[in-house]
Amino acid sequence: MSIKIKTAEEIEKMRAAGQLAANVLEMISEHVQAGITTDELNTICHDYILAHDAYPAPLNYHGFPKSICTSVNHCVCHGIPNEKPLKNGDIINIDVTVKKDGYHGDTSKMFVVGEGSILANRLTKVTQESLYKAIRMVKPGVRLGDIGHEIQKYAEGFGYSIVREFCGHGIGDEFHEEPQVLHYGRPGTGVELKAGMCLTIEPMVNAGKRHTKILKDGWTVLTKDRSLSAQWEHTLLVTDDGVEILTLRNDETIERVIRHS
Secondary structure, eight states, X not given: OOOOOOOHHHHHHHHHHXXXXXXXXXXXXXXXXXXXXXXXXXXXXXXXXXXXXXXXXXXXXXXXXXXXXXXXXXXXXXXXXXXOBOOTTOEEEEEEEEEETTEEEEEXXXXXXXXXXXXXXXHHHHHHHHHHHHHHHOXXXXXXHHXXXXXXXXXXXXXXXXXXXXXXXXXXXXXXEEEEEOSSOOTTOSOBOOTTOEEEEOXXXXXXXXXXXXXXXXXXXXXXXXXXXXXXXXXXXXXXXXXXXXXXXXXXXXXXXXXXX
């Protein structure tokens, strides 16, 4: 396994790409309302990314037909934007990856359309907190199995389940690099983090069972039992003494993510 350690110049490019990806999610937030279609959201994001001298990395990636992923309700990930309008109570994950100056920024956020159910709001919050708990652990010397175990323990403590077929990943001048970042695992196992690594953590948490199925389009992943699913994602840099969140948004504070106990 060859894991790329980023140079200072590469890290600056990763920061710029990560910030743009975060800005896309901030920009699109006001548009996520009942009545808009996910295809319209895709167009808005696509145009914004191009206007900022970048390219939407999912577009044509292994044949993916759109510029963002929009995963609604029981769609786990890789939902293809379409003409179906969002409705009150839906939950949707918008997953944005930009390629800017040769480097990638990858992040996703959950949105609750209008008034979500108690379950929808709780699942969304627990999934976000599982990501934050993982981010707080990131520093040189920590193993990926420790991080996966922490996510799994937290989500399963609420009776939810962790999707196992999809994971986080290294990231840089390639969209997906080594290592794979599982959201479950055993403490003390897996790759040891080192300063200069860039990776995504992106837990997918189901309200029901963990099992998934892929539709005939080859992309859309659904929960087999049609239970709700949530996901949050950040791109991270392992620093000499901890972590830098390259895709941090203005609606988040570093205190909330890193220093919360």
